[in-house]
Amino acid sequence: MVSQTPPRPVRHLFGRGTWPEVSRVGDILRTETVGGALLLGAAVLALVWANSPWSSAYQDLIGLRVGPSALHLDLTLAQWAADGLLAIFFFVAGLELKREFVAGDLRDPRRAVMPVAAAVGGMAVPALIYIAVNAGAAGGALSGWAVPTATDIAFALAVLAVISTHLPSALRTFLLTLAVVDDLLAIAIIAVFYTGSPNLLALAAALAPLAAFAFLVQRRVRSWWLLLPLAAATWALVHASGVHATVAGVLLGFMVPVIRRDSGPGPGLAEQFEHRWRPLSAGFAVPVFAFFAAGVSVAGVGGLGETLRDPVTIGIVAGLVAGKCAGVLGSTWLVQRFTRATLGDGVSWWDVLGLSLLAGIGFTVSLLIGELAFGAGSAKDGHARIGILAGSLISAVLAMLVLRARNSHYRRLCAREEVDTDADGVPDVYEDDAVQR
Structure with a gap:
């Protein structure tokens, strides 16, 4: 009798995750969507x-020194917003990334490879396009090669809110x-390419409060009067070292444990901190930074x-519009091609x-x-801001055209996934997936 090798299961690139993860991501997206609206308004x-x-009053405000x-x-x-408030933003990003790879669906390398590859490609191609456009340009233009490499999740989700689309959970x-x-x-x-000669003594000194912070959170200490002074000291010493202070936010986020000490069900400390700090990040820190950073006078940069x-x-417009999309x-x-995976049910390349x-x-x-590449307030920095605003606007309009055309499909897919015949609060399609696993 000839034995037959069982067929390998078909892998879906945009398959549904687990219901707890989908539910948690939905809560995050709602917070970020509100933050995106505030960001846009600011x-x-x-x-x-x-x-x-009254532009002079705006310039006086952003140049006011305190501290x-x-x-x-x-x-x-403006510096407090860029160095201080954005540290909160990156602290939340550090918490989210650690949680995703330790306890989220992305702890499975097969699920993690696609968004990581997409992020790397989405940064490499815009940088190459910018370098190609600015090759031979004078005035240190090449120093801005990293400007078009970033994606703003709050603005992106604000666009989705305007579209009012029922985007499938896996895509979100x-x-x-x-x-x-x-x-x-x-x-x-930023840490590698936009940091000068760091003050190694201050950088080494920052390790002491960072280690104390890590020691306390590893023992699940939540007392703000202990943790906040240590976090502030870490931030201040990193700032004094010459390394951009937002790096301290990421390092502090990575120190927070994800898994509960008793390994039981329920959110760990990282998720609790994220739930507490994300509204402050999305609703205050990022919009205030946008208010101080986005105000560029067209006349002040030499005219449109x-x-x-x-x-x-x-280079920035081309990098954001063409480079990000292509990357x-x-x-x-490429991930689909080399892993021989297929797209999830109901998902297309559109x-x-x-x-x-x-x-x-x-x-x-x-x-x-x-700001770091060209110097805050310089003519090149003003041109970069115009390029960022124009490239983001063009990308948003094109995305809206494509996703609007798919809106009815999203609505039908979402309605099918949300059926809950046994009224237990968990859509049946996720229960079916769990059984198959």
Whole structure:
């Protein structure tokens, strides 16, 4: 009798995750969508004010210095927003990324490879396009090669809210994970390529409060009066070292344990911290940063015509619109091609194209890198901001056109997945998947 090898199970690139993970991601997306609306409002307000007859008042506000000079923390409000408030943003990103790879669906390498590959491709291709456009350009234009590599998850989700689409849960999880990995790679780029000669003594001193913070959270200490001073000390010492202070946020996030000490069900400390700090990050820290960073005067950067002819502007727009789309879509196709996987049920490459265009919405981290690359307030920085705004707007419009065409399909797919015949609060399709596993 000839034995037959059982067929290998078909692997789906955008298959449904587990219901707890899908439910948690849904909660995150709702928070980020509200934050995206606030972010958009803050950016529009800053642009209008900076180009109004009262623009001098805006410049005076962002240049106002506050803080103790004895500790070298007499920073402008714009610097406090970029160095301080964005550290909260990256702290939440660190918590989210660690949780995804330790306890989330992405602890399975087969699920993690696609969003990670898409994030890497979505950063490499825009950078190459920018370098190609600015090769030979004068004035240090090449230093902005990393500006078009970032994806702004809050703005992307705000666009989805405007579309009012029923995007399949697997695609929403993919977009969120891609953006979180993107943020981590961006902070690595900032630490490696946009840091001068660091003060090694201050950097070494930062390890002491960081280690104390890690010691306490590993023992599940939640007392804010213990943890916040240690986190602030870590941030201040990293800032004093010359390394961008947002790196401290990621390091602190990585220190928080994901798994409960008793290994029982329920959220761990990382998820509890994330639930507590994400509204502050999305609802306050990022919109305030946008308000101080997005206000660029068109007249102050030499006029719109000169700005649009600058290779810096052209490279950023091309990188965000064409580079991000080609990088994310191409990397996803390569993963599908070499793993011989198929797309999930009801998902088409048009869906992936729409998400790839959404990834071209770069704002928060792109503005931060632009300031570090060209110097806050410089003409090149102004051109970079115009390029970021224009590229993000074009990407958003194109994504809306593609996803609007798919909206009715999303609605039908979502309605089918949300059937709950036994009224236990868990859609039956996820229970069926669990049984098959």
